Structure formats: structure tokens, C-alpha cells
Amino acid sequence: MTASWPIVALILAPLLAAAAAFALPRHGRQAALLANLVAAAALALLARQIVTGGLQTHDIGGWAAPLGIGLRADGFALLMLVVTMIIAAAVSLYALRYFLFSHDPEAAHRERYFWPLFLFLWSALHALFLSADIFNLYVTLELLGFAAVALVALAGGREALAAAMRYLWVSLAASLFYLMGVALVYGQCATVDLPLLATRASPVPTLWVALALMTVGLLAKAALFPMHFWLPPAHASAPAPVSALLSALVVKGPFYILLRLWFEAFPVVMTPVIAQALGALGAAAILWGSVSALLQPRLKLLVASSTVAQLGYLFLLFPMVTARPDSFLAWSGGLLFLGAHACAKTAMFLAAGNILHAAGHDRIKDLDGVTHALPISAFAFGLVGLSLAGLPPSGGFAGKWLLLSTALAQGQWWWVLVILVGGLLAAAYVMRVLTHAFARVPEPTPCEAIPPIMEWTALAMAILPGGLGLLAHAPTEWLRLGAPILLKGSGL
Amino acid sequence: MPHADPPIYLLAGAALFVIGFYSLLIQPHPLRRIMALNIMGSGVFLVFIALANRTPGPVADPVPHAMVLTGIVVSVCATGLALALTNRFGEVLDEKAPPAESPASGKTPPEAAENHR
Numbered sequence: 001m002t003a004s005w006p007i008v009a010l011i012l013a014p015l016l017a018a019a020a021a022f023a024l025p026r027h028g029r030q031a032a033l034l035a036n037l038v039a040a041a042a043l044a045l046l047a048r049q050i051v052t053g054g055l056q057t058h059d060i061g062g063w064a065a066p067l068g069i070g071l072r073a074d075g076f077a078l079l080m081l082v083v084t085m086i087i088a089a090a091v092s093l094y095a096l097r098y099f100l101f102s103h104d105p106e107a108a109h110r111e112r113y114f115w116p117l118f119l120f121l122w123s124a125l126h127a128l129f130l131s132a133d134i135f136n137l138y139v140t141l142e143l144l145g146f147a148a149v150a151l152v153a154l155a156g157g158r159e160a161l162a163a164a165m166r167y168l169w170v171s172l173a174a175s176l177f178y179l180m181g182v183a184l185v186y187g188q189c190a191t192v193d194l195p196l197l198a199t200r201a202s203p204v205p206t207l208w209v210a211l212a213l214m215t216v217g218l219l220a221k222a223a224l225f226p227m228h229f230w231l232p233p234a235h236a237s238a239p240a241p242v243s244a245l246l247s248a249l250v251v252k253g254p255f256y257i258l259l260r261l262w263f264e265a266f267p268v269v270m271t272p273v274i275a276q277a278l279g280a281l282g283a284a285a286i287l288w289g290s291v292s293a294l295l296q297p298r299l300k301l302l303v304a305s306s307t308v309a310q311l312g313y314l315f316l317l318f319p320m321v322t323a324r325p326d327s328f329l330a331w332s333g334g335l336l337f338l339g340a341h342a343c344a345k346t347a348m349f350l351a352a353g354n355i356l357h358a359a360g361h362d363r364i365k366d367l368d369g370v371t372h373a374l375p376i377s378a379f380a381f382g383l384v385g386l387s388l389a390g391l392p393p394s395g396g397f398a399g400k401w402l403l404l405s406t407a408l409a410q411g412q413w414w415w416v417l418v419i420l421v422g423g424l425l426a427a428a429y430v431m432r433v434l435t436h437a438f439a440r441v442p443e444p445t446p447c448e449a450i451p452p453i454m455e456w457t458a459l460a461m462a463i464l465p466g467g468l469g470l471l472a473h474a475p476t477e478w479l480r481l482g483a484p485i486l487l488k489g490s491g492l
Numbered sequence: 493m494p495h496a497d498p499p500i501y502l503l504a505g506a507a508l509f510v511i512g513f514y515s516l517l518i519q520p521h522p523l524r525r526i527m528a529l530n531i532m533g534s535g536v537f538l539v540f541i542a543l544a545n546r547t548p549g550p551v552a553d554p555v556p557h558a559m560v561l562t563g564i565v566v567s568v569c570a571t572g573l574a575l576a577l578t579n580r581f582g583e584v585l586d587e588k589a590p591p592a593e594s595p596a597s598g599k600t601p602p603e604a605a606e607n608h609r
Contacts, residue, residue: 067555135559135562139562139566142569142570146569146570146573149573149577150573153577153580157584158581158584158585161577161580161581161584164577165522165577165578165581168573168574168577169525172574173513173516173532176532176533176536179536180509180536180539182559183536183539183540183543183556184539184543186540186543186555186556186559187539187543187546190547190553192559
């Protein structure tokens with residue numbers, strides 16, 4: 001029991017820091033710094049424990065699974081925690097200067113609430129990735145949703161508040177759909193523990209209905225086409241560090257739960273038709289999101305629409321894994337893509353935030369020659385574009401390559417087409433920004449200087465997906481560690 | 493004999509859920525939407541309790557009751573957040589309302605909001 005403190009520390013450190021940042025508004029930065037240090041140390045220890053000892057568990061209050069709430073960390077959870085840590089650290093660094101140099105007269109007021117809400121969101125994410133119980137997952141989903149909605153509203157202004165309210169309705173209704181599913185699952189299986197559910201599940205109508213309700217709720221929260229309508233306004237109108245958190249991490253939470261539900265707890269209920277339907281929605285999201293990104297007049301809306309498209313790729317995992325449940329190639333491709341997208345989207349939103357801050361607006365057609373003033377941010381944006389378009393050696397390339405190889409090996413050629421077209425469209429919308437940003441014009445867009453740390457953070461996050469492509473092997477190997485999801489085999 | 497009960501509570505819970513969701517979709521006013529969400533939530537809680545009664549044995553299953561208690565706490569928080577946001581949104585609309593009436597500044601709110609960030 002004593003050895004499981006890293007799991008507890010990962011949830012408690014940001015939570016206590018959030019409480020401290022709220023109670024002592026002047027010390028939000030110090031609280032965030034402390035949370036970063038403790039979380040990083042706990043994560044390093046947990047990683048070591050998982051690599052040497054496999055699955056790690058902790059029963060809250062000493063009560064074991066059927067009655068108590070179990071926390072658990074396997075290789076998949078570890079991967080999500082590491083991605084979260086990287087993004088949270090980058091956002092913390094960026095936000096140190098973002099509010100200080102903002103033109104907004106109320107920036108100090110906003111910063112005061114940013115730190116506690118950000119730390120609260122971080123804690124909710126850790127709790128979500130570590131929960132082994134579908135009811136506890138409901139609670140963490142709600143916590144995540146509350147923090148995310150409040151962070152969107154933090155931008156103030158009519159547009160941001162309207163976006164936050166729309167996000168709130170979708171989020172709350174989606175949670176209730178999920179909770180109704182939990183009630184039916186409990187009525188059928190008499191447990192909410194994920195590993196126990198796997199042993200008790202059978203393809204009966206009650207569970208079909210339950211899973212349909214839960215899936216609809218989670219798809220709305222993960223903003224999968226056609227339930228993506230709330231995402232672009234919410235992600236685009238939030239302050240830059242918040243947009244990065246929302247696009248990189250928050251929408252991945254419900255996706256993580258979907259994978260746990262369908263492939264860990266209820267693989268017996270999964271059928272090829274359901275898998276193909278989820279994949280088809282993903283494909284529609286890729287096409288719709290990319291085309292709408294091409295048409296957006298403003299930079300932040302373009303980046304947010306690109307998130308809708310990139311989330312679609314994740315759902316291609318469903319048909320591929322269902323066709324071959326032991327398909328390590330599909331799993332590692334999908335999850336590598338997830339990590340690369342999280343870093344890439346952080347970099348993109350931070351770079352877009354820099355451009356918005358320096359130029360005073362983010363209308364793409366008026367950004368001619370912005371490179372002169374912001375060479376690093378513009379370079380970061382371009383570099384991320386390579387990963388989104390799937391060019392080697394980026395993480396986006398490695399992820400897409402693995403998905404493509406899997407689709408070809410399984411004879412599901414229609415996904416290959418979607419992946420290729422999506423890559424071309426991504427290249428097109430990134431080029432649309434770059435042609436303006438790198439244009440040689442006599443009078444470049446007038447820009448203000450911005451703090452170097454804001455530019456360098458964006459660049460660091462842009463280099464990371466590139467590095468992920470080269471180091472792809474190590475993190476994907478983690479997926480085999482203590483894997484409850486069917487990864488014990490080493491099949492194609 | 494809990495199984496002898498007609499599934500009236502179960503059906504009532506499902507009906508409340510559907511009524512709440514329908515109102516959420518058609519009602520534009522935030523306060524009505526908050527009430528609609530609370531009705532949906534009550535439907536879910538009723539289903540939990542109805543299912544707890546269906547377990548064999550003389551005593552109803554306590555675990556769903558614990559879940560409903562947790563769910564109520566969450567829904568109170570959700571209602572609070574929604575009310576606070578609604579209130580703030582109303583204030584912002586009031587602040588912005590007078591200048592928006594004059595045609596000259598009709599374009600400003602989106603621009604102002606853009607520069608705000």
C-alpha cells in the first residue's frame with residue numbers, strides 16, 4: 001500500500017495546489033510550479049514502477065474493488081499521463097508571461113482565476129486516466145467539464161461566454177447520457193469496476209442500450225462529427241493557454257474512456273458494424289473538419305477546426321482494432337497519433353496566441369509578413385504543419401504510417417483514402433496560413449514584441465512531435481505493460 | 493418480492509430523462525435549460541433507485557443509493573456553475589446592449605471581443 005503513493009500524489013498534487021492558488025491568489029504561479037515538480041517526480045516514480053512491476057493499483061481508503069473505488073495505472077494510462085505532464089508543463093511556462101503581457105485591462109483578474117482552474121483541470125485529467133471504475137469516470141468527466149467551461153468563460157466578453165454556455169449544455173447533457181448508461185450497466189452486471197465488468201459482460205439488450213447511451217455522451221464530449229459544433233467557438237474564443245489545454249487534452253479524456261469501455265470492459269458487445277460506424281464518423285470528421293479549416297477567416301478558428309479533423313483520425317482505431325483485437329500496430333499508431341496531435345495542437349494554439357497578441361488580431365488575410373516580427377512562432381507553426389500533414393519524420397507521420405499499414409494489411413483500403421486526403425487537406429490549410437505569414441511584402445503587419453519564453457515554448461512543443469517520430473518505439477512499447485486492453489499478443 | 497413490482501419507476505425515470513432532454517433541445521432560455529437538465533438528472537437518479545430495488549433479497553442494494561448521493565452533489569455543482577454563467581452572460585449583454593443599438597457601433601462587439609484576448 002505504501003508503494004502506491006505516486007498514484008495518489010498525481011491526483012492530489014494539482015488538486016491541493018488548485019486550492020492553494022484559489023485561497024492565495026497572489027501565489028498562483030508558485031502553486032503551479034510546486035504542482036509541476038511534485039507531479040513530475042511522482043510520474044517518474046510511477047513510470048519506473050510500471051516498467052519494472054507492471055500494473056499498479058491503489059484502493060482508496062483501503063476498500064477493495066467491488067465496494068470501494070479502485071485507482072489503477074497501466075502502460076496506456078502512463079502514456080496519457082506523460083502526454084498530460086508535457087502539455088501541462090508547457091502551458092504553465094507559457095501562462096507565466098501570457099497574462100502579464102496581455103493588453104486586456106482585466107488580465108490580472110483573469111490570471112487570478114486561471115491558475116486554480118488550470119490546476120483543477122489537471123487534477124481531473126489525472127483522476128480520469130487513473131480511474132478503474134465507470135462511475136468514478138463519470139465524476140472525473142464532470143470535474144473536467146466544469147473546469148473546462150469555466151476556463152472558456154475566463155476570456156470574458158460576449159462571444160466567449162456564449163461559447164462557454166453552449167459548451168456547458170453539451171457537456172452536462174452528455175454526462176447525463178453517460179450516467180444513464182452507468183445505471184443500466186450496474187443494473188445488469190452489479191458492478192462498476194472495469195476489470196470485473198470484463199468478466200461479467202455479455203451481449204444482452206440492456207448492455208446494448210447502456211453502451212449506446214454512454215457512447216453518444218462520450219462522442220459529444222469528444223466532439224466527434226456530427227457533434228463537433230460546440231468545439232470551434234469554445235476552443236477559439238478561450239485565452240491561448242486554455243485553447244491549448246482544451247484541444248490537446250480535454251477532448252482526449254472522453255476518447256480514453258471510450259477505448260476503455262469498448263476494448264477493455266465490453267469487447268463482447270463490440271461488433272464490426274459498430275466499429276465501422278465509428279470509423280465512418282471519424283472519416284466524416286476528417287473531411288468536414290479539414291474543409292471547414294480551409295474556409296475559416298481567423299487563425300484560431302482554423303486551428304480549432306483542425307482539431308475536429310484530427311480527432312477523426314483517432315476514431316479510425318475502432319475498425320482496425322476490432323478487425324484484429326491483438327493489433328499492436330493499430331494501437332501504437334493511434335496512440336502515437338494522439339500524443340503527436342496533443343503536442344502539435346499545443347504548439348499551434350500557443351503560436352496562434354503569440355500572433356494574435358503581437359498583431360492585435362488573427363484575421364489570416366491580414367497577417368502578411370508576420371514572420372518578420374515573430375520568426376520563431378511562425379517557424380513553430382510551419383513545423384507543426386509538417387506533423388499535421390503527416391510528413392516524415394514527425395510523430396504525425398509515424399502515427400499515420402502505422403494506421404495506413406494496418407489498414408492495408410487488413411484490406412480496409414477505404415480508410416487509406418481518407419487518411420491520404422486528410423493529409424493533403426491539412427497541408428492545404430497550413431499552407432494557407434504560411435503563404436500569408438511568410439509573404440514578402442513592403443510593409444509587414446505591424447507587430448509588438450512579445451516575451452521570448454512565449455515564443456520558445458511554442459517552438460519546443462512544435463519540435464516535440466518531430467522527435468516523437470524518431471523515438472516512436474519506446475512509448476509504444478509501454479502499451480504492453482500491464483495491459484488490460486488486449487495487447488498481450490504480438491500480432492500485426 | 494422486489495421483482496413483482498411493475499417497472500413503473502424505471503419507466504418514469506426514462507420518461508423524465510426524455511422529457512428533460514427534449515426541453516433542453518427546444519427551450520432557448522438558459523433558466524429553462526437548467527431546469528431541463530435537472531429533470532434529466534432526476535430521471536437518471538430514479539432509474540438508479542428503481543434498479544436498486546430489483547436486487548434479490550430483503551434489502552435494496554445500497555450501492556446505487558451512494559451513487560445517487562454523489563450524483564446529486566455533482567448536479568448541485570453543475571446547477572450552480574450554470575446559474576453563475578447565466579448571470580454573468582446577462583450582465584455582459586446588459587453592458588453591451590446600449591452601444592449596439594446605434595448603427596455606427598453595430599459592428600464593434602465582435603471586433604472588440606477579438607481584441608479582448
